[in-house]
Amino acid sequence: MSLPRGSQVLLAGLQRRATQILGELRGLGAEHAELRLEHGQSLTVSVRDGALEQLAEAQSLSLSLRLVCGGRVATVTSSDLRPVALSPLLARAAELARLAEEDPQAEPPSPRLLARRWPELDLFDATIRRLGADRAIRLALLAEAAAMQADPRVRSSGGAGCSRTVSHALLVTSGGFVGNFAGTRVGLRAQVVAEDATSGRRSGHYWSGGRHLASLDPPEAVGREAASRAVRSLGAAPIATGVYPVVFSAEAAAGVIGLVSQCLLGDAVARQRSYLARRLGTRVASPLVTIVDDPLRARGPASRGFDGEGLATRRRVLVRRGELQGFLLDTASARRLDLPPTGSAGGGGGLVHPSASNFYLQPGRRGPRALLAGVRRGLFVRATLGFGFDPGTGHFSRGVEGVLIEDGQLTRPVAEVTISRNLDELLQGIDAVANDFELRTAIASPSFRVDAMTVAGR
Template sequence: MKTHEQNLISELLDAAKAAGADGADATLARGEGNSVDIRLGKVEAAERSEDYDVGMRVFVGQRTASISTSQLDSENIKQLAERAVAMAKLAPEDPYVRLANLDELASEIPELDMYDATETSVETLTERAKQAEDAALSHKGITNSDGASASYGVVNVLIATSNGFSASYKRSSSGVSAVVIAEQDGQMERDYDYSAAVFAEDLDAPDAIGHSAATRTLSRLGASKPNTGQFPVIYDQRVSSSIVSTLAGAINGAAIARGTSFLKDSLGQQIASKGLNFIDDPLRPRGMGSRLFDGEGLPVSRRLMVEDGVLTGWFLDLASAAKLDMTPTGNARRSMGGAPSPSASNFYLENGSLSRAAMIADIKEGFLVTEMMGSSVDMITGDYSRGAGGFWIVDGAITGPVTEATIAGNLKDMLMAITTANDIDMRDSIAAPSLRIDGMMVAGS
């Protein structure tokens, strides 16, 4: 017997056909969850959310249009399909858009541990948030709280196409966070910590999150601007994933097809330090970015995108693969109101063998970055500039906090100068261990 969601998505596809579409696909996302925000021991918000969203893409010849709604009565679905077909007829022809062929569609949907069926009550969430905040406020020098929060949510995703594909998956997520404030000599500092995971049992303990938030905040007091010059820069594990995320954008097939990536001519070439492996794994158990099929119904697989520093492939959906005359790789991601686009899933830089302390030990003078602000990254040239804060390193030891710094370089040079630590957190969908990059330009005082 079909579920309500399956009946609903079938109704969407039938409506598209009745409106005159040659083909269609539809996506449904049903989300529900609880969240609690507290501040200074008092609940400021306790929310329960439940929502349905659907998206439809229709094809009229080589013309296409996408549309979305959260109004799911039969009359609105009929009107939605009619509007989508009318929009498609006015759109320019695109020789690259199509539905997946039957032999390209996922025929076997794997089992994957990505749903925590034990719903967390508001009372439990409140207790987690209070534990985190209480632990943070117990530290001498913490003068105020910006609040703590805890959440639990589930999303049920279903994708179907007019040529017979239909499959779904359910994914959960839980989180806890705390933000606190300290003051010294009229200077206020704020910092945070958090933990997020697919299964609540994989979260860090709430009191540990609070203690960490307080320690981070207190360590920032008395910050000054760093020296200006070329120095080794350590990206703390907390911020190192930004480099991985930037690489994901640079090897996105849509950017390659447009010619807007600094790596567009680098396939098969050494783009990173020897020994570095960048991996995309949609089938990782309990992965935040895990999925059983892609946004166009294609099967997914673990891919070694950069092997021993050599770039081996692009993230491709059907359209970008066609533009590049390549085979799609099952990397399409859907948004409700738009066409699919290539995307990473669980994308990470493999762990190294050094501890972060060992990576710092031989630095005569350098910068440990724990916070990043703003971004000026030119994806065409690779020029890179970010605001940063953290700690100054002298003779292999952390000497004090720094703020209002800018770090700059070029991503081509940066990728070739990476050394990795061994402290990756695999709960994140985009992840990396702490990284050392020598020769970065640091601007401060």
Template sequence: MTASDQKTLLDRVAALVEMAERAGADAADAVVMRSRSSSVSVRLGKVEGTESAESDDMSLRVFIGNRVAAVSATVGADLAALAERAVAMARVSPEDPYQGLADPARLARDVADLDLVDDTEIPADRLKEDALAMEEAALAVPGVTNSSGAAASAGSGGLVLATSHGFVGQYAATRFSRSAVIAGEGTAMERDYDFSSRLHFADLEETEKIGRTAGERAVKRLNARKVKTGVFPVVYDPRVARGIAGHLAAAINGASVARKTSFLRDRMGKAVAAPGVTVTDDPVKKRGQASRPFDGEGVAGERLVPVENGVLTAWLLSTAVARELGLETNGRGVRASSSVNPSATNFAIEPGEAAPEALIAGIKNGFYVTELFGQGVNLVTGEYSRGASGFWIKNGEIAYPVSEVTIASNLKDMFLRMTPANDLDRNFGTAAPTLLIEGMTVAGE
């Protein structure tokens, strides 16, 4: 986003807020969310698709007492008409005692530079070259017989926000990604993938490494077996462990707590994970995949430790949700068109002390999970049941590939039996190291 673009959008949202007040709003905020992206996908040496997309979505929230209304439009819309329409809607909306702008004292005063933007221009030809190089590297792995394709993309997004409390700010972030999915042929076909996504182009994994890793992972899964049903320790590869972290983030989301749809809603101040397990959420991490200098309400965020030494210490909160719970926002509000809801930022299950190999070495019989299927997670009760594939652990070593099994437990018990390894990769908005979880049901034959 150029300086000229920034000024134009900042002026536009500020003018929209002013017009809303003139139309009768007690308070208002306006936001523009920008998105730019381009991508190229290939399969078996040929381009399968090229895409480019741009959007500038503007929304206005107005408050009249405890009544709120929101409208959305393109940035070229008639601002006066948009403001009048929003105010008219608010006048007839039901009252909501928790709605309103964030406390002015919580607003970000200085917008920190988090190094989220890389101005490198990546032409479509380079995206094509990268995608082809990944696939070529994957197909060169002995045992690989087919490809589901490879893709490379570049894009950017940003937010421009103004409130009637006097806040005006903007930020942007770029994103570059590469991915490859490799498959075999016939009834014994196996597939796997690798990818890299970064804010800065130079930080991406090399194309040859991504392709080679995808191919090697697919080949390792050949000749998978089934296993007998039983209760075993389960080790989650970091790729799937991030899903466990995501379930925890959802369970401590203040909106779920307020609506009584979280299985952790009554656990504040109590042990929800094994001793030694710590979880962090950091919106102001430099070059963080989910970093932002302020949230969707203009509130400055700080590093949060929602789980410390296994004990639940905080919810993820936006302004309205915090008020409903009798608390104060901690800057986790995310703008989704015309609404604001709490969400995690750079959320991580912090690493433990043992290497993954050490965790595996202590297992006589167990399951190392590399892929999960299905949506069998109930965040109201914590019940957990997923289809899975991976590798069997025998006498402390990876023995052979396994498929067509189901793993089941309850997230309440899983968190309390969880041991993190020391291999955390923070290059994800939701991150986790290898996780060992004792006593899960593995259903096979």
């Protein structure tokens, strides 16, 4: 990996400190440890009404650590790595481990599963420092101005902002794994409120961002999109309660796909807290549904060459044409399920849990407009409101904002309604998947259509 000199020096320093800490843990009687050191630098600006509102800069360094002592697990997090502060905390953790029961699943992963090399994932933009405070302020001001000028009904600004972060991390384990991570992120956002005399007040928010400076949309485009999102939902009102075909926009669809990822996590599966736990090899979705977890995508928001335990990662198809092919497993959940681990341990150091990486529904061939065709009366969902979901039963219910579909056309804006259907039935009921896919967030999806959902409204 061709990292800038500054990054190499920083990572080398982290590695020296990590080696000392591992040595200290061995002295305390730990038979295994995973240690992650993470260094971050960030710049965030926000503007409102044409003036600077906030300028924040920071550097941080934190440690998270899992240690196994006599087969028992303790974890440590700290923001103070000086020996005078950390040594007493490590000693305390070794003592705390005695309070836990022996955990046969806590044994370290087999050394032959550890990653030795991984592809260059292009997550670091060495030119990111060109985005200094002055330029960030300018970009945010341009985005806000574009949003305010886009439409006369845009009446007030919720502010615009621009940020960049540079992260370096190091994972070392007592089993001999050493992995470096370096990544950058940049983002530009705008938020405005539209208002008119008859239809009340609606806000619109949009952001653009990615790993590289080049992934930023022009500030004018960010502002205009925020304004359009505020204006287009003015006058939104509930529709009558009933059963409707529902088209999920790509953003709303990603929310549904995120729920699928929760149900595939090894700890939910091993604890029988997922309705998908006993469904391996069976039909769990319509044949149009193929779901992928791909940690190795270049510039991906959640890309990782190795997982939180140092295991090699790879692209995996979890649902192939509707059939469930696999779960997301770390070492402990894999042992409980008697399956091989899949390199899906999240975080690293600290308490390890399985997590999704870049997790998405594979796009189809049709344009998003084609999903509306043939829908006589349906609901197009732009955004969902609410979080609660029970992976154990799959019962799904959300507040939504969207647009009524009549005779294949988007007609009037809708709000203050809920949609519901069991996730199992919802996935089986997907009858069209569009091609409007973009990996902007770690969990992503193209838009899709579900044959029927209950809409509660007027």
